[in-house]
Amino acid sequence: MYETRYHKPATIDDAAALLSGNDEAMLLAGGQTLLPTMKQHLAAPGDLVDIRGIDGMAGIRAEGDTLVIGAATTHADVARSDAVRKHCPALAELAEGIGDAAVRNMGTIGGSLANNDPSACYPAALLALGGTVVTNTREITADDFFEGLFTTALDEGEIITAVRFPAVKKAAYAKFAQPASRFALVAVFVADGPGGVRVAVTGAGEDGVFRHEGLEAALSGDWSAAALDDVEISEDGLMSDFHGSADYRANLIRAMAKRAAEAASAR
Amino acid sequence: MTKVTMKVNGRKVGADVPDQTLLSEFLRENLRLTGTHVGCDTSQCGACAVHVNGKVVKACTALAVSLEGAEVTTIEGVANGELHPMQVAFNDNHGLQCGFCTPGMIMAGIDMVNRYREEGRELDAAAIRHELEGNICRCTGYHNIVKSIQDAAAKM
Ligand code: FES
Ligand code: FES
Numbered sequence: 466m467y468e469t470r471y472h473k474p475a476t477i478d479d480a481a482a483l484l485s486g487n488d489e490a491m492l493l494a495g496g497q498t499l500l501p502t503m504k505q506h507l508a509a510p511g512d513l514v515d516i517r518g519i520d521g522m523a524g525i526r527a528e529g530d531t532l533v534i535g536a537a538t539t540h541a542d543v544a545r546s547d548a549v550r551k552h553c554p555a556l557a558e559l560a561e562g563i564g565d566a567a568v569r570n571m572g573t574i575g576g577s578l579a580n581n582d583p584s585a586c587y588p589a590a591l592l593a594l595g596g597t598v599v600t601n602t603r604e605i606t607a608d609d610f611f612e613g614l615f616t617t618a619l620d621e622g623e624i625i626t627a628v629r630f631p632a633v634k635k636a637a638y639a640k641f642a643q644p645a646s647r648f649a650l651v652a653v654f655v656a657d658g659p660g661g662v663r664v665a666v667t668g669a670g671e672d673g674v675f676r677h678e679g680l681e682a683a684l685s686g687d688w689s690a691a692a693l694d695d696v697e698i699s700e701d702g703l704m705s706d707f708h709g710s711a712d713y714r715a716n717l718i719r720a721m722a723k724r725a726a727e728a729a730s731a732r
Numbered sequence: 733m734t735k736v737t738m739k740v741n742g743r744k745v746g747a748d749v750p751d752q753t754l755l756s757e758f759l760r761e762n763l764r765l766t767g768t769h770v771g772c773d774t775s776q777c778g779a780c781a782v783h784v785n786g787k788v789v790k791a792c793t794a795l796a797v798s799l800e801g802a803e804v805t806t807i808e809g810v811a812n813g814e815l816h817p818m819q820v821a822f823n824d825n826h827g828l829q830c831g832f833c834t835p836g837m838i839m840a841g842i843d844m845v846n847r848y849r850e851e852g853r854e855l856d857a858a859a860i861r862h863e864l865e866g867n868i869c870r871c872t873g874y875h876n877i878v879k880s881i882q883d884a885a886a887k888m
Contacts, residue, residue: 471734471751471797493798500793501775503752513751515798541787545851565866566843567778570787571794645776647865 466500467509473518477601477624483514484622490514492624494537494576497568516575516624523573527552530632536575536625540564543574553594554732555636555654559586562640564647575625578610581617581673583704584648586640588674591628592665593654594636599627613672633658635688637729639721641668643708650708651717653680655725661685664722669703669714680722688730690723734797740765741809751797755789756780758796759806767807767835771868778867781836781843782806788843790866807835810842818842818884827880829871840867841881845888855885 471493474480484490489511493499502508516522522537525546532552534543543549543560550557563569563577563586577587578598591598591607598605601624610618619625633656640652649668656663664680667673679696686692698718703711737746740763747762756773759765759782771779773792780791783805810816818841821827828834844863848855855863860878869877 466752466754468750469752471795473798473800493795496795496798497775497793500754500795504773513795517798565778566840566847566863567781567788567790567866568775568793570784570789 466503467506469503469510470512471515472512473515475518475520477519477522477626480514480516480519480624481601481622483512484624487512488621492516492579495539495572496576497564497572498576498580498582522575522626525549528629532556532630532632534574534628534630536627537573538575540569540572540574540577541566544569552632553630553636555638555656555729556590556594556630559590559638559640559654562586562638562642562647574628578628579617579619579625581611581615582648583614583670583673584643584646584650584668586638586649586652586667589649589652589654589665589667590630590638592674592676593656593663594630594633595656595658595660595663596631597629598625599629600625611674615673631659635729635732637725637727637732639724639728641717641721643668651714651721653677653718653721653725655680655684655722655729657684657688657729662688666718666722669718671702671704675702677718677722680718684726688726690727693719693723693726736797736800738799738802738804740804741806749796751795753796754792755782755784755794755796755799755804756791759791759804765806765808769832769835771832771836776866776868777833778836778840779833781839781867783839783843788840805839807838810838816842817887818845818881821880821884821887822877825876825880825883827872827876833867833869833871836867837864837869837877837881840864841884842888845881845885848885855882857882 491510493513493515524535540560636656643650651668662685698715700711705711769779771777775793
């Protein structure tokens, strides 16, 4: 790892000041992606601004029907939170399936969303649940947040402070995990919420997480696994690599969507 | 350089370290606690697993300076006069061969037993295998590791 300077500001304003005008600086949360990336010299931030010392950055609360999860909340805390299990069990299950127990004790929801790895789990949850990313300067809806591989609508120096998830009637997440990394080879999050039925696919798209209109239309008409049998799933724009070809991934999208639809009904 | 202080195995320790120092490096090189092994250095093998404030983490994927004031337990700190039941169980059940993965297995094992107990969940063989997702062993084929953790769970 190259040399870096570590900062642990106590307030969001101090964090923003450390980031402002310093394009060598990067935010650090759980570090479960950033630190390995730094070891490989794929990132070499001159300054690391750790947000875990900021009051209120971690924690989970329900505001009426809305679940609010602080950006620095770990996957382990989301997985075992009573509020999450009650409001959106699918989200708790998703968190429980990320990485392994040790990684879940460090990795955070804000870090995962800001990184927007094309095979990460949380982007699918945010997009399917129609959540909102709250930053130090504004709120960004899920539909506006993801802009492509490892790219989001976040501006230079903008800091995610929390993520809000509206209540949904039903939801489930089905992941076909890459067995070594536990990332999604393909995973599908289905939800029936205030914005209607939304289906988000991760692990498959060349541009990262995406919604699948065909699956959404089919589930809106008839929420059942069988309704997805004849939905056309195009291989266009799907990743093809040594883990799986585009047509294999297309097939997995249907298989995972069916599993998720069934799991959501069974709850 | 930053001065970092923490409590490691109950003892207050501190050192000036470069900011990019990993917890695994701090433990092994500054404190000479070489029981925490570094197998992969890429967050996969779990040989470096330690407990930070009571929770298992991978010491190769945490910055020492970010853990100012933390309480850290390493494999050197689990025995309390006599071996920890998890250590005894690995011994009794032939849960190790070369022993390289063993410190991480024991730290992960203690964590999962405590966690399942706290949540009132049953830690059966399937659950142990699932929980060992982040710990790799190249020798044993895992059967005896699973048996060891089951055995220890009954005695802890
Ligand atoms: S050395 Fe840390 S996980 Fe392998
Ligand atoms: S006993 Fe040799 S790696 Fe596990």
